Amino acid sequence: MSAxxxxxxxAELRAALGAARGDEAAPGLPDEARLRxxxxxxxxLCVPPELRxxxxxRVDARxxxxxxxxxxxxxxxxxxRALEEWESDAFAERALGRSVEALPGVGPKxxxxxxxxxxxxxxxxxxxxxxxxxxxxxxxxxxxxRVGQHATVIGTVRSKRVESKVARGRAQRVLEAVVGDxxxxxxxxxxxxxxxxxxxxxxxxxxxxxxxxxxxxFAKEMVHPELERLGDGDAPDASGADASGADASGSDARPxxxxxxxxxxxxxxxxxxxxxxxxxxxxxxxxxxxSDLVPGWLPDALARDAGLPAPGEALRRVHAPERxxxxxxxxxxxxxxxxxxVLEELYLLExxxxxxxxxxxxxxxxxxxxxxGAAADAQLPFALTAAQARALAEIRGDxxxxxxxxxxxxxxxxxxKTAVAFLxxxxxxxxxxxxxxxAPTELLAEQHARSLAxxxxxxPAGLRPRLARLTASLxxxxxxxxxxxxxxxxxxxVVGTHALVQDDVRIPRLxxxxxxxxxxxxxxxxAALAARGEGARAPHALVMTATPIPRTLALTLYGDLDVSVIxxxxxxxxxxxxxxxxxGDGKQVAEAxxxxxxxxxxxxxxxxxxxxxxxxxxRSAVDGARRIARAYPDARVDLVHGRLSAEERAAAMARFExxxxxxxxxxxxxxxxxxxxxxxLMIVEHAERFGLAQLHQLRGRVGRGGAPGTCVLVARGGGxxxxxxxxxxxxxxxxxxxxxxxxxxxxxxxxLGTRQSGHLPSLRVADLVRDARLVARARNAAFATVRxxxxxxxxxxxxxxxxxxxxxxxxxAGVG
Numbered sequence: 169m170s171a172x173x174x175x176x177x178x179a180e181l182r183a184a185l186g187a188a189r190g191d192e193a194a195p196g197l198p199d200e201a202r203l204r205x206x207x208x209x210x211x212x213l214c215v216p217p218e219l220r221x222x223x224x225x226r227v228d229a230r231x232x233x234x235x236x237x238x239x240x241x242x243x244x245x246x247x248x249r250a251l252e253e254w255e256s257d258a259f260a261e262r263a264l265g266r267s268v269e270a271l272p273g274v275g276p277k278x279x280x281x282x283x284x285x286x287x288x289x290x291x292x293x294x295x296x297x298x299x300x301x302x303x304x305x306x307x308x309x310x311x312x313x314r315v316g317q318h319a320t321v322i323g324t325v326r327s328k329r330v331e332s333k334v335a336r337g338r339a340q341r342v343l344e345a346v347v348g349d350x351x352x353x354x355x356x357x358x359x360x361x362x363x364x365x366x367x368x369x370x371x372x373x374x375x376x377x378x379x380x381x382x383x384x385x386f387a388k389e390m391v392h393p394e395l396e397r398l399g400d401g402d403a404p405d406a407s408g409a410d411a412s413g414a415d416a417s418g419s420d421a422r423p424x425x426x427x428x429x430x431x432x433x434x435x436x437x438x439x440x441x442x443x444x445x446x447x448x449x450x451x452x453x454x455x456x457x458x459s460d461l462v463p464g465w466l467p468d469a470l471a472r473d474a475g476l477p478a479p480g481e482a483l484r485r486v487h488a489p490e491r492x493x494x495x496x497x498x499x500x501x502x503x504x505x506x507x508x509x510v511l512e513e514l515y516l517l518e519x520x521x522x523x524x525x526x527x528x529x530x531x532x533x534x535x536x537x538x539x540x541g542a543a544a545d546a547q548l549p550f551a552l553t554a555a556q557a558r559a560l561a562e563i564r565g566d567x568x569x570x571x572x573x574x575x576x577x578x579x580x581x582x583x584x585k586t587a588v589a590f591l592x593x594x595x596x597x598x599x600x601x602x603x604x605x606x607a608p609t610e611l612l613a614e615q616h617a618r619s620l621a622x623x624x625x626x627x628p629a630g631l632r633p634r635l636a637r638l639t640a641s642l643x644x645x646x647x648x649x650x651x652x653x654x655x656x657x658x659x660x661x662v663v664g665t666h667a668l669v670q671d672d673v674r675i676p677r678l679x680x681x682x683x684x685x686x687x688x689x690x691x692x693x694x695a696a697l698a699a700r701g702e703g704a705r706a707p708h709a710l711v712m713t714a715t716p717i718p719r720t721l722a723l724t725l726y727g728d729l730d731v732s733v734i735x736x737x738x739x740x741x742x743x744x745x746x747x748x749x750x751x752g753d754g755k756q757v758a759e760a761x762x763x764x765x766x767x768x769x770x771x772x773x774x775x776x777x778x779x780x781x782x783x784x785x786x787r788s789a790v791d792g793a794r795r796i797a798r799a800y801p802d803a804r805v806d807l808v809h810g811r812l813s814a815e816e817r818a819a820a821m822a823r824f825e826x827x828x829x830x831x832x833x834x835x836x837x838x839x840x841x842x843x844x845x846x847x848x849l850m851i852v853e854h855a856e857r858f859g860l861a862q863l864h865q866l867r868g869r870v871g872r873g874g875a876p877g878t879c880v881l882v883a884r885g886g887g888x889x890x891x892x893x894x895x896x897x898x899x900x901x902x903x904x905x906x907x908x909x910x911x912x913x914x915x916x917x918x919x920l921g922t923r924q925s926g927h928l929p930s931l932r933v934a935d936l937v938r939d940a941r942l943v944a945r946a947r948n949a950a951f952a953t954v955r956x957x958x959x960x961x962x963x964x965x966x967x968x969x970x971x972x973x974x975x976x977x978x979x980x981a982g983v984g
Contacts, residue, residue, distance in 0.1 A: 315383045474504075519953060563588070577589065610640070849879075
């Protein structure tokens with residue numbers, strides 16, 4: 169950490185005060201002159217004016233007393249005590265944490281409104297960065313304005329007119345002002361004009377206006393432009409009064425210069441009821457009064473090598489770009505000032521992940537004898553791919569260590585993650601321990617139980633784990649029996665849903681916890697499973713996902729996990745062909761389904777809903793199954809959806825796996841985990857309604873045997889975002905490229921539902937798509953910091969900053 173400008177100034181004052189008291193030699197200036205020089209530098213900083221006043225008063229009181237007198241000694245002691253307090257990290261934290269009521273012009277009502285939008289503290293305003301920048305450095309002649317142009321002009325008010333009218337049942341007060349220069353005239357129009365604005369636009373007044381140029385009848389106009397009155401202190405805000413009834417002009421205390429607005433102006437996402445100019449003034453005031461109290465946590469060498477400004481200077485540049493600023497860099501968050509603030513945030517986040525990783529490495533775990541289960545590899549009915557073998561070797565290396573494994577296993581659909589996880593479980597069970605395999609849905613747990621039972625059946629008796637399934641829908645007597653067998657150690661490998669983490673479930677010899685499709689679980693559920701180890705020893709944790717996660721997101725969501733990637737499909741697996749069908753292409757889709765049936769193959773037809781909805785025009789799976797059954801009377805059609813009982817779903821899936829059912833109509837409950845080799849055709853109805861990750865998962869359900877697969881995406885509407893998803897599906901079958909496209913289209917906040925499931929950190933400055941290049945840099949710096957100081961014992965301020973920013977979000981996520 170580097171000291172803030174305020175802390176450095178106070179340190180200089182303390183040194184000068186010590187020299188004046190004879191505590192040390194005073195290099196350079198005489199004692200009192202040095203004190204005055206240090207005071208001048210402190211008073212020039214961006215800190216609260218009352219703080220500057222308090223500092224100046226204490227120094228003046230000391231100087232007013234006669235040297236050597238009791239009054240002088242008392243004033244010196246009081247100054248020293250104040251300097252000590254002001255230099256502390258805690259003082260800056262308290263100041264930055266003040267309510268926005270500490271800023272002039274902010275009353276309780278506005279402060280409450282800002283707090284409801286996450287802007288209740290001064291520090292919140294400081295880091296509420298502009299979402300865009302308006303370049304007003306170039307003036308346009310009014311006669312040269314072009315329709316559609318965003319422009320800034322200066323003109324003289326030629327005339328104004330105020331008219332009251334009723335539009336759509338609401339009264340409006342329309343203000344129209346004609347402004348002109350030597351080249352032409354322009355109409356400025358407001359539909360909700362305040363009395364103050366109307367009074368300010370008297371003929372002869374010179375104004376600066378910024379807005380979008382439109383054509384109305386035979387004239388050019390700006391509607392609701394931002395306005396600056398030139399030549400006096402009256403700077404009306406075109407938005408009138410805010411929702412609280414207070415005037416929203418945001419006028420400056422001093423008259424603006426002729427070029428007052430000829431600069432790069434920040435544009436913010438403004439809270440409702442606060443006019444843009446008012447909000448700009450509020451943020452500018454916070455920056456002017458508090459920015460030099462903001463600490464910098466980034467390692468000095470990293471900031472210096474990258475040529476980055478200090479945080480306070482970065483905030484000032486970001487909120488008020490210099491006249492020569494490159495607007496493109498600022499708008500793209502690519503300026504050095506933006507980079508400093510982004511790296512600061514990412515560094516603290518990655519520090520939290522690094523600390524969690526280090527804590528796990530120190531925790532007592534269960535060292536397994538990995539050689540005992542190795543014989544199972546050759547007993548499987550297929551040979552592992554090189555990618556599977558590499559991932560398994562990495563996992564077994566972790567299992568052999570006395571600290572708990574924390575590993576993410578990534579692999580595209582059909583890459584063979586389940587087989588790798590099974591062999592990892594056998595490594596634990598062959599050494600006399602238990603393993604648990606948790607899936608997000610009952611259907612997926614049932615499918616995994618069947619798949620693992622088939623794999624186990626291929627092993628010799630000495631290696632074959634005793635399996636059981638535990639889900640919420642099991643009959644009570646059966647579930648009680650499974651729990652009892654688990655508690656007695658008579659089950660080696662249990663497969664289940666969140667039922668595994670209920671309080672009455674005991675797995676006394678649990679050494680390996682496997683979580684499949686981990687993004688569907690809440691943080692507490694994953695932590696609860698990981699906590700069920702042997703006494704004080706934590707089990708190894710393996711989390712899996714069939715939805716590849718872009719590297720940037722993985723480093724942020726799972727930055728404390730080691731990652732294994734299965735990046736190759738089994739031999740003979742050809743990429744699934746994908747084509748897009750629109751309204752009117754029903755005949756071709758029907759022919760594709762008939763051709764698959766004639767070849768003796770099976771097909772899925774997936775719908776987004778179970779029943780008709782009055783809100784959205786979707787075909788339901790129920791009606792779809794009836795229509796398909798009528799159209800293909802020679803083929804058995806089954807329907808699977810989440811509202812069926814476990815027994816009904818299992819029976820339907822068993823019929824499809826055996827080949828008795830030829831067409832399986834379903835909702836997305838078959839999105840993951842279903843593996844039927846003879847299924848070669850996937851038809852997705854209303855594909856525009858599905859997420860990109862869902863579509864990719866569904867496509868991965870076909871072509872898993874020897875015959876190639878085909879996925880037909882039937883689109884019946886949709887907007888720009890859905891079209892982007894469909895284009896991505898047609899362009900590639902690579903899961904990682906799909907994930908990158910999904911991240912670009914939806915943004916990190918919605919990727920995999922991470923915001924809802926508690927994974928994604930609440931980043932206030934950084935963006936994981938835009939700032940991808942900075943994530944690895946922040947991570948490397950953070951892990952180097954923790955390697956040098958594993959618990960940050962030598963940097964308590966830095967540790968406190970990590971805990972305050974991320975402690976609550978990171979404390980529970982113990983298994984990824």
